[in-house]
Amino acid sequence: MFIKKNHTALAAAKQTELKQLSGYSQEQILAQLHTRLSGLDEAEVGKRQLQYGENTVQSQSALPAYRVLLAAFNDPFVYVLLFLMIVSALTNDRDGAIVMAIMILLSVLIRFTQEYRSQKASAALTKLIQNTTAVTRDGITRELPMDAVVPGDIVTLSTGDMIPADAYLLKTKDLFVNQSSLTGEAMPVEKKADYDTAELPQEATAFDYPNLVYMGTDVLSGSGVAVILKTGSATFFGDIAESASAVQGPSNFDTGMRRISRFLITMMMILVPIVFLINGLTKRDWTQAFFFAIAVAVGLTPEMLPMIVNSNLAKGALAMAKKKVIVKQLHAIQNLGAIDTLFTDKTGTITEDRVVVMRYVDALGEKDDSVLRLAYMNSNYQTGWRNLMDQAVIDYVEKHKSERQLLPGTLTKVDEIPFDFDRRRLTVVVQNDDHQWMITKGAFEEMIQVSDYVLIDGQVTPMTGALHDRLVQTNEQLNQSGMRVLAVAYRQDVHTQNVYTIADEHNMILAGFLGFLDPAKPDAKEAISLLNDHGVRVKVLTGDNAIITQHVATQVGITNTAVLAGNDVDDLDDQALAKAVATHDLFVKLNPLQKARIISVMKGHGHTVGFMGDGINDAPALRQADVGISVENAADITKEVSGIILLEKSLLVLEDGILEGRRVYANAMKYIKMTVSSNFGNALSVLIASIFLPFLPMLSIQLLVQNLIYDTAQMAIPWDNVDPETLAQPTPWRAEGLFRYTVLFGPVSSVFDVLTFLFLWFGLGVGNDPSSLALQGMFQAGWFIEGLFTQALIVNVFRTRHVPSFKTPASAVVLLATGLALAIGGLLVLTPLRVAFDFGTLPGQFWPWVLLIIGGYVLTVEAMKAVYVKRTGTWL
Numbered sequence: 001m002f003i004k005k006n007h008t009a010l011a012a013a014k015q016t017e018l019k020q021l022s023g024y025s026q027e028q029i030l031a032q033l034h035t036r037l038s039g040l041d042e043a044e045v046g047k048r049q050l051q052y053g054e055n056t057v058q059s060q061s062a063l064p065a066y067r068v069l070l071a072a073f074n075d076p077f078v079y080v081l082l083f084l085m086i087v088s089a090l091t092n093d094r095d096g097a098i099v100m101a102i103m104i105l106l107s108v109l110i111r112f113t114q115e116y117r118s119q120k121a122s123a124a125l126t127k128l129i130q131n132t133t134a135v136t137r138d139g140i141t142r143e144l145p146m147d148a149v150v151p152g153d154i155v156t157l158s159t160g161d162m163i164p165a166d167a168y169l170l171k172t173k174d175l176f177v178n179q180s181s182l183t184g185e186a187m188p189v190e191k192k193a194d195y196d197t198a199e200l201p202q203e204a205t206a207f208d209y210p211n212l213v214y215m216g217t218d219v220l221s222g223s224g225v226a227v228i229l230k231t232g233s234a235t236f237f238g239d240i241a242e243s244a245s246a247v248q249g250p251s252n253f254d255t256g257m258r259r260i261s262r263f264l265i266t267m268m269m270i271l272v273p274i275v276f277l278i279n280g281l282t283k284r285d286w287t288q289a290f291f292f293a294i295a296v297a298v299g300l301t302p303e304m305l306p307m308i309v310n311s312n313l314a315k316g317a318l319a320m321a322k323k324k325v326i327v328k329q330l331h332a333i334q335n336l337g338a339i340d341t342l343f344t345d346k347t348g349t350i351t352e353d354r355v356v357v358m359r360y361v362d363a364l365g366e367k368d369d370s371v372l373r374l375a376y377m378n379s380n381y382q383t384g385w386r387n388l389m390d391q392a393v394i395d396y397v398e399k400h401k402s403e404r405q406l407l408p409g410t411l412t413k414v415d416e417i418p419f420d421f422d423r424r425r426l427t428v429v430v431q432n433d434d435h436q437w438m439i440t441k442g443a444f445e446e447m448i449q450v451s452d453y454v455l456i457d458g459q460v461t462p463m464t465g466a467l468h469d470r471l472v473q474t475n476e477q478l479n480q481s482g483m484r485v486l487a488v489a490y491r492q493d494v495h496t497q498n499v500y501t502i503a504d505e506h507n508m509i510l511a512g513f514l515g516f517l518d519p520a521k522p523d524a525k526e527a528i529s530l531l532n533d534h535g536v537r538v539k540v541l542t543g544d545n546a547i548i549t550q551h552v553a554t555q556v557g558i559t560n561t562a563v564l565a566g567n568d569v570d571d572l573d574d575q576a577l578a579k580a581v582a583t584h585d586l587f588v589k590l591n592p593l594q595k596a597r598i599i600s601v602m603k604g605h606g607h608t609v610g611f612m613g614d615g616i617n618d619a620p621a622l623r624q625a626d627v628g629i630s631v632e633n634a635a636d637i638t639k640e641v642s643g644i645i646l647l648e649k650s651l652l653v654l655e656d657g658i659l660e661g662r663r664v665y666a667n668a669m670k671y672i673k674m675t676v677s678s679n680f681g682n683a684l685s686v687l688i689a690s691i692f693l694p695f696l697p698m699l700s701i702q703l704l705v706q707n708l709i710y711d712t713a714q715m716a717i718p719w720d721n722v723d724p725e726t727l728a729q730p731t732p733w734r735a736e737g738l739f740r741y742t743v744l745f746g747p748v749s750s751v752f753d754v755l756t757f758l759f760l761w762f763g764l765g766v767g768n769d770p771s772s773l774a775l776q777g778m779f780q781a782g783w784f785i786e787g788l789f790t791q792a793l794i795v796n797v798f799r800t801r802h803v804p805s806f807k808t809p810a811s812a813v814v815l816l817a818t819g820l821a822l823a824i825g826g827l828l829v830l831t832p833l834r835v836a837f838d839f840g841t842l843p844g845q846f847w848p849w850v851l852l853i854i855g856g857y858v859l860t861v862e863a864m865k866a867v868y869v870k871r872t873g874t875w876l
């Protein structure tokens with residue numbers, strides 16, 4: 001609370017301090033932090049860990065049990081009930097207060113157990129994928145878990161890294177970071193160790209200072225070395241994580257739930273005073289009218305709603321955790337059930353995350369060791385994000401060739417130009433004696449653009465039209481045999497210089513090609529076909545070229561192999577792009593922003609979309625998607641922005657997740673629709689009865705107990721079965737049907753309530769002497785039974801779209817809960833317990849008639865359901 005209130009003041013203080021540190025020279029800052037370029041020693045680290053604690057912020061660590069419990073209390077419906085309970089307790093209605101307390105406890109405790117269990121399970125899994133950072137201590141650089149970083153640590157940052165804490169840059173190389181999580185600004189920001197204060201904008205915030213980087217941001221490209229200034233909650237991000245503003249915007253599901261909650265509370269606020277006035281005026285007993293109104297308010301509160309929704313989600317997350325799927329945001333499950341399109345990257349997602357070097361050939365397709373050597377130097381010396389292809393080159397060489405044989409001992413690295421997804425090239429410059437070599441590898445089309453010569457049989461030959469065609473042919477041959485291809489080129493004897501830029505990538509000599517085997521995951525085909533069967537279309541968004549993408553697509557069963565390339569995407573406006581996206585399944589040569597744009601256009605046209613990716617280039621698209629999915633060995637930032645992380649290689653688990661999501665949604669919707677319509681019906685019945693009856697239709701305690709029993713029966717809903725028809729198709733948030741549903745089915749229940757009311761009044765003779773307490777008690781017992789039985793039984797009718805409902809019975813738990821509710825209700829009016837609740841005695845002839853009425857109600861609803869399903873094609 002304190003932190004939130006003083007958030008701005010504190011942030012301002014932090015800013016001033018950081019700005020000041022930014023002005024220090026490197027020597028000053030190292031002295032200030034009592035550290036050096038070779039890093040802290042272990043003793044110092046130990047001391048600082050004690051002093052500053054773990055480098056984590058509140059939102060990242062699992063919540064302790066009491067916080068989960070408090071969160072379970074934090075719900076408008078629980079508040080309403082708490083308020084009513086306090087009013088009852090203050091006005092000496094002890095029994096009523098106790099019943100309400102039980103309701104609150106049931107709802108909160110079930111929700112707590114479910115959420116706590118699921119949180120523990122995902123926290124355990126999350127530990128497996130701890131983010132790391134390269135820390136130098138005692139002169140040795142190692143990857144350490146991010147939470148082990150302390151002020152004074154020296155860290156090395158490279159492409160795709162998350163910045164572990166607030167830090168001062170000592171050295172940079174084309175370093176661009178994404179600060180959007182702190183500033184909201186999506187454009188990359190360049191950071192520099194050395195800068196001129198004159199470069200700073202007039203009203204620069206600490207985020208504009210070029211030599212400062214912050215926790216919660218990430219490296220888009222380039223690299224750097226930094227010294228840590230602040231860790232954990234002392235960072236800027238620490239503040240934000242603790243204030244509510246850091247929480248992601250609400251999903252469709254959240255907004256929908258909020259709207260329903262508001263609707264129900266409004267309904268209650270209007271109806272309850274009316275019920276109070278009518279009963280007070282007609283019965284002239286204002287105390288009784290007051291308690292009755294409170295009981296009606298309790299009846300109208302769907303106090304189990306938060307428990308049902310959250311238990312459902314938590315249950316889903318737990319089920320997924322058992323299948324080695326981390327659900328980082330609970331609502332990702334519901335969104336997963338709602339997607340109708342799943343976009344995916346190619347390598348590492350639908351293909352295995354094990355890419356292997358298969359060929360190293362010259363321009364003519366002949367095996368050539370020198371091509372491998374060049375590629376090895378390139379992959380080995382580059383310091384950016386080491387992707388699967390770089391890894392494959394290094395692995396291959398270390399396994400098959402001796403490293404020494406490949407690299408002359410006198411070789412030193414001069415510079416590098418990091419890979420980027422627009423240029424699709426990566427350059428490294430090395431020096432041997434007095435020679436400098438610039439070595440570049442990258443996508444074929446992009447390499448041809450910078451190559452003026454081709455190496456043929458050891459001879460540097462100028463590029464000709466015929467040679468160009470020959471290269472295209474070699475490339476295609478490799479692609480067609482299912483290999484991803486990188487072209488490799490070099491330039492020797494360049495002017496001796498220390499710094500290289502993209503402008504230097506020209507005039508190169510194309511040396512040859514590397515072919516990588518990138519096989520489809522064994523179960524990708526099955527998974528994709530299952531997704532298709534369940535109404536989810538799979539589309540590929542890749543930076544790779546058309547031929548290899550078509551090859552992989554065919555392997556995994558994507559039959560529409562028409563491709564749309566990145567350049568085409570840029571030429572289309574949103575409208576045209578949406579059309580093109582509908583007719584294509586393969587999108588190639590995309591840069592990260594094009595991936596993100598395709599997703600956002602799709603979303604704009606009413607689709608719910610998922611995106612699965614593993615690279616840093618996938619992060620923008622993952623942020624954009626309704627649900628982002630990544631895999632275990634994805635880049636840190638990629639995992640960070642994903643809602644779901646698959647730890648197992650198999651894609652079949654996606655199918656499970658989607659079904660789980662739909663089940664969650666279906667069960668939550670089931671409860672919402674049933675509750676809203678039955679509450680509406682009840683309210684109507686109470687109003688009618690209040691107007692015409694000279695006494696209360698039910699005592700407040702009876703109404704409360706009826707509610708409690710009904711709630712108990714409803715608690716089983718998260719464990720209910722769902723119709724296969726409901727699971728077969730995506731389930732976007734569809735609250736619109738709710739109103740129609742409520743006005744159709746609510747009044748029907750009132751009709752049968754009124755029938756019961758007439759039967760008790762005329763048939764059983766309550767009307768003959770309404771002032772008799774015994775007859776009043778009989779009336780109340782009769783109405784209690786009818787209300788409870790219809791509500792409990794109707795759960796079993798509403799829960800399925802099938803007619804008759806018993807064709808697809810509820811799960812055992814739900815059946816048991818229903819049976820229990822009926823039994824308890826029966827016991828309360830049939831055994832001596834009834835005296836405690838002031839129920840009267842029901843005559844034998846009551847039972848056949850009430851069963852008839854209940855049967856009539858069930859049949860009517862079944863018939864209406866058949867018509868409803870036929871007309872709308874949907875149910876619940």
Ligand SMILES: Nc1ncnc2c1ncn2[C@@H]1O[C@H](COP(=O)(O)OP(=O)(O)OP(=O)(O)O)[C@@H](O)[C@H]1O
Pocket residue numbers: 345346347348387389390419424425426441442443444485486541542543544545590615617
């Ligand atoms: N380390 C690298 N060195 C040189 N070129 C690279 C490197 N990584 C990727 N490329 C080139 O850039 C292209 C796009 O990169 P990449 O394949 O990683 O994108 P992507 O969209 O993630 O595709 P994919 O679906 O294959 O994962 C590649 O096809 C390749 O030609």
Ligand SMILES: [Mg+2]
Pocket residue numbers: 345346347348614615
């Ligand atoms: Mg990729």
